Amino acid sequence: MSRFSKTLIALLVAGAATSAMAFDRYQGIGRPATTAEVKAWDIDVRPDFVGLPKGSGNVDRGIELWETHCASCHGVFGESNEVFTPIVGGTTLKDIETGRVEALVTGSSPQRTTLMKVPTVSTLFDYIQRAMPWTAPKSLSPDDVYAILAYLLNLGEIVPADYVLSDENIREVQERMPNRNGMTTDHGMWPGASAAKGGIGNGGKPDVKNVACMKDCKKEVEIVSALPDYAQDAHGNLAEQNRPVGQTRGKQTGAPSEPAGDGKQSAAAATLALANEKGCMACHGVANKIIGPGYNEIAQKYQGQADAEAKLIAKVKNGGQGTWGAIPMPPQGHVADEDIKRLVEWILEGAKAQ
Amino acid sequence: MASPMRIRAAAKDGVTEVRVLMSHVMETGQRKDSSGAVIPAHFITELTAKHNDKVVLSAEFGPSVSTNPYLAFKFNGGAKGDKVAVTWVDNKGETRTDEVQVA
Numbered sequence: 040m041s042r043f044s045k046t047l048i049a050l051l052v053a054g055a056a057t058s059a060m061a062f063d064r065y066q067g068i069g070r071p072a073t074t075a076e077v078k079a080w081d082i083d084v085r086p087d088f089v090g091l092p093k094g095s096g097n098v099d100r101g102i103e104l105w106e107t108h109c110a111s112c113h114g115v116f117g118e119s120n121e122v123f124t125p126i127v128g129g130t131t132l133k134d135i136e137t138g139r140v141e142a143l144v145t146g147s148s149p150q151r152t153t154l155m156k157v158p159t160v161s162t163l164f165d166y167i168q169r170a171m172p173w174t175a176p177k178s179l180s181p182d183d184v185y186a187i188l189a190y191l192l193n194l195g196e197i198v199p200a201d202y203v204l205s206d207e208n209i210r211e212v213q214e215r216m217p218n219r220n221g222m223t224t225d226h227g228m229w230p231g232a233s234a235a236k237g238g239i240g241n242g243g244k245p246d247v248k249n250v251a252c253m254k255d256c257k258k259e260v261e262i263v264s265a266l267p268d269y270a271q272d273a274h275g276n277l278a279e280q281n282r283p284v285g286q287t288r289g290k291q292t293g294a295p296s297e298p299a300g301d302g303k304q305s306a307a308a309a310t311l312a313l314a315n316e317k318g319c320m321a322c323h324g325v326a327n328k329i330i331g332p333g334y335n336e337i338a339q340k341y342q343g344q345a346d347a348e349a350k351l352i353a354k355v356k357n358g359g360q361g362t363w364g365a366i367p368m369p370p371q372g373h374v375a376d377e378d379i380k381r382l383v384e385w386i387l388e389g390a391k392a393q
Numbered sequence: 394m395a396s397p398m399r400i401r402a403a404a405k406d407g408v409t410e411v412r413v414l415m416s417h418v419m420e421t422g423q424r425k426d427s428s429g430a431v432i433p434a435h436f437i438t439e440l441t442a443k444h445n446d447k448v449v450l451s452a453e454f455g456p457s458v459s460t461n462p463y464l465a466f467k468f469n470g471g472a473k474g475d476k477v478a479v480t481w482v483d484n485k486g487e488t489r490t491d492e493v494q495v496a
Contacts, residue, residue: 102401115401115465116399116414118414
């Protein structure tokens with residue numbers, strides 16, 4: 040390899056390093072966009088008409104284009120409410136004078152149409168050029184967009200039927216937009232300083248005033264669904280009205296439980312909750328047979344037997360079959376011994392809910 | 394005085410399609426305003442469409458028709474330059490006629 044080509048390679052490497060400077064963080068990924076690429080993406084038309092392409096179109100041409108590309112969704116007169124909300128309607132000649140759509144204040148129009156809401160004509164141009172027709176966005180030439188926009192503005196009685204809309208007179212149209220004075224920027228969603236200080240926002244002041252909690256705050260947010268006390272008895276005991284199997288279970292409701300003055304009652308309730316939690320209630324009812332026997336039946340059967348407790352604890356733990364029929368009780372190894380003991384004691388005492 | 398109707402009439406293969414957007418409050422007479430008073434009924438009762446001077450459509454409207462009704466219909470015949478006129482009459486006796494040329 041000659042000395043010359045070595046120098047060339049060194050130069051190439053140095054050049055590549057320089058142009059990749061902006062991409063330091065992601066080496067070897069991507070490249071700067073070319074001017075042509077940026078231009079192709081830079082299609083926005085701003086309220087001050089920066090970015091507006093040159094061109095013109097009249098209302099009649101707009102009708103033609105509208106019927107071909109737009110009417111199937113928006114209706115012949117931009118009135119259709121089937122695919123999207125209507126574009127035209129709800130504005131009056133008085134609105135065009137005042138620049139504030141009265142129907143937005145009084146609510147007299149059955150629906151808010153595009154022409155009622157949009158304050159800037161540039162937004163309509165931008166949107167049509169950028170996104171329409173739905174099936175072939177960006178397929179319309181600037182002249183087509185001017186024509187379609189002229190037709191829409193004519194439907195809204197903003198421009199006469201013989202109007203030729205162009206980049207030169209679109210500013211005049213802006214002065215006739217029905218809701219041109221309907222936009223406020225004095226809230227936190229807009230960037231920059233307040234209008235008084237030359238910006239368009241309010242200096243970033245948020246619209247809501249939620250004061251951060253500084254003391255005695257909850258450490259963790261717990262999301263629960265709760266039934267208020269007054270509604271506890273609205274539909275009886277929900278637990279009895281839902282299947283005891285599956286994901287959805289009814290909550291034990293009824294008259295709000297007495298405040299825990301009696302330790303025994305609340306212990307019983309806690310055991311019932313434990314039975315629910317461990318899945319016992321899927322097969323056993325408190326007062327009825329479901330798949331396995333009801334607790335009342337068990338308590339009755341073992342009444343007065345001294346070894347009943349030990350026997351039942353073993354049955355729960357290791358499973359059993361035969362005492363109540365062919366369907367087996369599966370072993371409940373996942374339930375702690377002390378929980379099993381608590382449950383069995385509770386069953387033998389009559390499985391009280393309270 | 395009610396706002397003008399928007400009418401579009403287009404002839405193709407010997408059939409003319411007419412589309413009309415009327416501007417009318419179409420108040421049913423069953424709604425109440427914010428103070429609870431009944432808003433008086435005000436709706437179109439009759440609609441007539443003429444091709445030149447011949448009636449091609451005659452319709453009876455009622456309170457169940459929406460605000461600013463849209464109507465589309467076709468009739469046989471009609472050529473470019475013919476006149477299509479649509480007239481409505483409402484329950485207060487108001488009437489409006491608008492005319493277009495077939496395109």
